[in-house]
Amino acid sequence: MHRIRLRPCLSALLLACAAFAASAAPAPFDGRAGVARVDKARIDAALSGLVESGRIVGVSALVWQDGREAYHGAFGLADREAGRPMARDTLVQVFSMTKPVTGVALMQLHEQGRFGLDDPVARYLPEFAAVKVHGGTDAQGQPLLLDPQRPITIRDLLRHTAGMAGGDAPEPVGGYYRAADPDNLDNTLEEAVRRMASVPLLYQPGEQWFYSPAVDVQARLVEVLSGMPFERYLQRHVFGPLKMKDTRYTLRPQDRPRIAAMYRRSDDGVLTRVPDEQAYALIGRQRALTPGSWGLVSSLDDYMRFARMLLGGGELDGVRLLQPSTVRLMATDALPGNIGPGERSWLPSKGQVGFGIDFAVRIAPPADAEEASGEIGEFFWDGAANTLFWVDPANQLAAVLFTQWLPFGKVPLHKDFRDAVYADDSSAAAPRP
The missing domain is CATH 3.40.710.10 (DD-peptidase/beta-lactamase superfamily)
Structure with a gap:
């Protein structure tokens, strides 16, 4: 650590x-x-x-x-x-x-009608409007950055299907995340999430389950939606x-x-x-x-x-x-x-x-x-x-x-x-x- x-x-x-x-020895399986x-x-x-x-x-x-x-x-x-x-x-x-605690906080705001599960994240966090998806490399070996096939939704954040990935992700996405340094303890949550949004997605939204920093984005949504x-x-x-x-x-x-x-x-x-x-x-x-x-x-x-x-x-x-x-x-x-x-x-x-x-x-x-x-x-x-x-x-x-x-x-x-x-x-x- x-x-x-x-x-x-x-x-x-x-x-x-x-x-x-x-x-x-485990008990007999029945x-x-x-x-x-x-x-x-x-x-x-x-x-x-x-x-x-x-x-x-x-x-x-x-x-x-x-x-x-x-x-x-x-x-x-x-x-x-x-x-x-x-x-x-x-x-x-x-x-x-900590993650389930964050989920409970965000779902309290869902009950209040502050957002819909299928709302685009970018509606509340505009930095995600320009997010790209890592698509491999081109003929010259340069990274391909693609547009997402659909927006990341709040439901994607909640179930880890947003395509986001952290610093331990396969390269080069893991390297992009480490360079962005969102986990620096001196970042505010707002700054950390802004940096996360600059990192290309590892997968298209909804394509795979991949454990990710998406719950930090949930926490930032709590701040934006509650004003607290x-x-x-x-x-x-x-x-x-x-x-x-x-x-x-x-x-x-x-x-x-x-x-x-x-x-x-x-x-x-x-x-x-x-x-x-x-x-x-x-x-x-x-x-x-x-x-x-x-x-x-x-x-x-x-x-x-x-x-x-x-x-x-x-x-x-x-x-x-x-x-x-x-x-x-x-x-x-x-x-x-x-x-x-x-x-x-x-x-x-x-x-x-x-x-x-x-x-x-x-x-x-x-x-x-x-x-x-x-x-x-x-x-x-x-x-x-x-x-x-x-x-x-x-x-x-x-x-x-x-x-x-x-x-x-x-x-x-x-x-x-x-x-x-x-x-x-x-x-x-x-x-x-």
């Missing part, structure tokens, strides 16, 4: 793959999506086993089901060098779990109403004793602490950039309040942020039929999923025992430091999992946690009423 460019550096970290240590009978001992064993084996430093998890807390557990250390345990109030960087800085909007219309007192972009002095250290896992499985000046570069000082794609710090209970609001169809404790129909829309696969498995980048690695509005959406049961358990209709997302959350309406369940290591994946934490939550073992827990 670098002070100026997050995405290219994260990409390099993600490419530094960790050794994939053997995990406990072809079903999953039956959530939350059993504390089973989940405890899954999470503590990963800590005790040395594959992760610390982890905490919270599960809410049927209107009550069904599970909480914390294992290992938030700060190994200081001997500080992982705790319920530990703060972590959620990275891309994005961070202030979140505080006033999301964090404040939900009483999310620990969620923000910048650490306060009193937060320092609670923030989890960041670790980097080497190819041979050694976990090394990332120096604090690097680990906290994005959150350690007040800066101009408040992106929609990344940057928030949160606590387990805070993020669960956000998840519970979604589980409640947009409402929590009598406070409504969204209408149930809007949450259903966000949690419905929005990818058009012309975007097949081969045009979805790495999204299929998440399982039998499509994509809604800033969430992956499960559309079919797990294909085999190698895929993590889940329920059709659940929607979820994760973060670069291996955090995870999901909402499962069929089982009236929400789950949040916190840890802090890079690169993403390799240790089967998400699968082991999901399998423990969904294990269909009638002897382990009484049937749900």
Whole structure:
């Protein structure tokens, strides 16, 4: 993680793959999506086993089901060098779990009639009127920049079909993005998005699913449509109403004793602490950039309040942020039929999923025992430091999992946690009423 460019550096970290240590044998696959009978001992064993084996430093998890807390557990250390345990109030960087928060903010404005999903982005952000599409090279080897076949719509931003790409994209588009430097922390969101609009698209709009900085453009739309800085909007219309007192972009002095250290896992499985000046570069000082794609710090209970609001169809404790129909829309696969498995980048690695509005959406049961358990209709997302959350309406369940290591994946934490939550073992827990 670098002070100026997050995405290219994260990409390099993600490419530094960790050794994939053997995990406990998965439960026999029975072809079903999953039956959530939350059993504390089973989940405890899954999470503590990963800590005790040395594959992760610390982890905490919270599960809410049927209107009550069904599970909480914390294992290992938030700060190994200081001997500080992982705790319920530990703060972590959620990275891309910022994206669903941005989606909720923008969809609040959609409910108010401020925009239509199929409106051209350029209607509200004129800098996108001149966007070009990279079309390969000409006979002299020079880049071809083409006009888009149709405008980028707001719906494209929401489902990652805008054709946008970040600094880790194939060349030369990735190089164009890095040269534009939109992720510089001294950029305002307005300036960052203006620079993004100068980068050619990697694909024609609507042609492929490609994970991108499009959610930063969503955040800028919130500013333009609301007339309010994005961070202030979140505080006033999301964090404040939900009483999310620990969620923000910048650490306060009193937060320092609670923030989890960041670790980097080497190819041979050694976990090394990332120096604090690097680990906290994005959150350690007040800066101009408040992106929609990344940057928030949160606590387990805070993020669960956000998840519970979604589980409640947009409402929590009598406070409504969204209408149930809007949450259903966000949690419905929005990818058009012309975007097949081969045009979805790495999204299929998440399982039998499509994509809604800033969430992956499960559309079919797990294909085999190698895929993590889940329920059709659940929607979820994760973060670069291996955090995870999901909402499962069929089982009236929400789950949040916190840890802090890079690169993403390799240790089967998400699968082991999901399998423990969904294990269909009638002897382990009484049937749900």
